[in-house]
Amino acid sequence: AHIASLAGGTGGFSKNIPCLILVVGDLSYYVHERDRHLVYIDSSLASAQLMLAFQTLGLSTCAINWPDVDEREKALQAAVGLKTHERVIMFIAVGYADRDGQIPYSQKKGADLLLQAL
Numbered sequence: 001a002h003i004a005s006l007a008g009g010t011g012g013f014s015k016n017i018p019c020l021i022l023v024v025g026d027l028s029y030y031v032h033e034r035d036r037h038l039v040y041i042d043s044s045l046a047s048a049q050l051m052l053a054f055q056t057l058g059l060s061t062c063a064i065n066w067p068d069v070d071e072r073e074k075a076l077q078a079a080v081g082l083k084t085h086e087r088v089i090m091f092i093a094v095g096y097a098d099r100d101g102q103i104p105y106s107q108k109k110g111a112d113l114l115l116q117a118l
């Protein structure tokens with residue numbers, strides 16, 4: 001729960017995460033300037049596949065953004081002891097969804113209304 005709470009945006013459910021995966025990119029594999037973004041791209045592609053794989057096993061996941069904030073990086077470093085070339089990309093919470101859980105409905109404005117405003 002402590003590690004999950006470091007990410008922020010998890011206030012409502014950080015204490016309710018049975019399994020938290022830290023997706024960590026190893027910058028030592030990306031030595032060229034042209035590959036500067038690859039650690040994020042590769043990690044995101046792998047994470048998406050992993051989340052789908054969990055789904056096939058009947059598990060549910062929640063992607064949690066890791067913010068690029070120095071004090072959070074230091075707190076996470078103190079908690080899990082990452083090396084300087086290891087960069088946290090995101091967290092993935094994993095668990096069994098509440099059978100009665102629902103997906104919040106988000107009412108969007110219709111195209112007619114939006115076009116009227118132009």
Ligand SMILES: Cc1cc2nc3c(=O)[nH]c(=O)nc-3n(C[C@H](O)[C@H](O)[C@H](O)COP(=O)(O)O)c2cc1C
Pocket residue numbers: 008009010011012062063064065066
């Ligand atoms: C700054 C911020 C970051 C958030 N990041 C995530 C996130 O990475 N993953 C996620 O599932 N929800 C994220 N949320 C959504 C919150 O978990 C929550 O669902 C949302 O804020 C609505 O709840 P509230 O009305 O209590 O604020 C974030 C929310 C905020 C404000």
